[in-house]
Amino acid sequence: MSLQLREYKVVGRCLPTPKCTTPPLYRMRIFAPNHVVAKSRFWYFVSQLKKMKKSSGEIVYCGQVYEKSPLRVKNFGIWLRYDSRSGTHNMYREYRDLTTAGAVTQCYRDMGARHRARAHSIQIMKVEEIAASKCRRPAVKQFHVSEPTLQWLLDEGISPEWYRFALQPKKGQEPNLGACVHDYGI
Known part of the structure; x- marks a missing residue:
């Protein structure tokens, strides 16, 4: 898809x-x-x-079906069933998106990436817009604060200073070919 x-x-x-x-x-x-x-x-x-x-x-x-308010970011809860290599599983997932269709598209992509679930093996049971207070998943809840932080970086032990350094544009350098030069003594 x-x-x-x-x-x-x-x-x-x-x-x-x-x-x-x-x-x-x-x-x-x-x-x-x-x-x-x-x-x-x-x-x-x-x-x-x-x-x-x-x-x-x-x-x-x-x-x-068209979204009533496609310019407002909403939280969606998706209940689904999918067939894996070992059996059938029920699952609940949360996404933030502008539209219901966008959240379901995210879900299909996410299921393919995380669980190797093919689109034909996924059945969407129910999709519901949920309030911020009802959200369960940390990936969605991190955006409900007034000043969102990249909490997952801190959880992984990555310091904000390192992250700022990683985002800075790199200056051009000549490649180091010292390791590639061979001296055979001929």
Whole structure:
């Protein structure tokens, strides 16, 4: 998944039959790069939950959901399930982002980096905007103070002086080739 994910609302149902003329509608919140993948994921999830598949059903509505306030930074809690090499795991993660879709995209990237979880093996169960007081993870909580510090540097034992030195632009130097010169005594 190289694209930013988008949030879609997909509504589908079984095709009407003589036995059931008005089948119930099923609505899902799907995160996908485009509407084609969103519909495909809808059928994947709905076939697991209900006795329904694409050949015997129809999509009633598929539309993109837009963020109400995309200029305000929010905290998001994401509940997910993923399949690893050893089994299925449930997980709760927190992210800070402007949009829900941005937080879910961060989650997919993070799961791939930290747990080697592929996108197809991750199932997002619930995404919720959470208040600063309800946040649990230190990576998110460090931004809730009035003067944020890079606390992880201090926790790692890295002094702020060293960090300032590391960020300073380096002056150009000639490469030291002394170790590469060989004297064979010929």
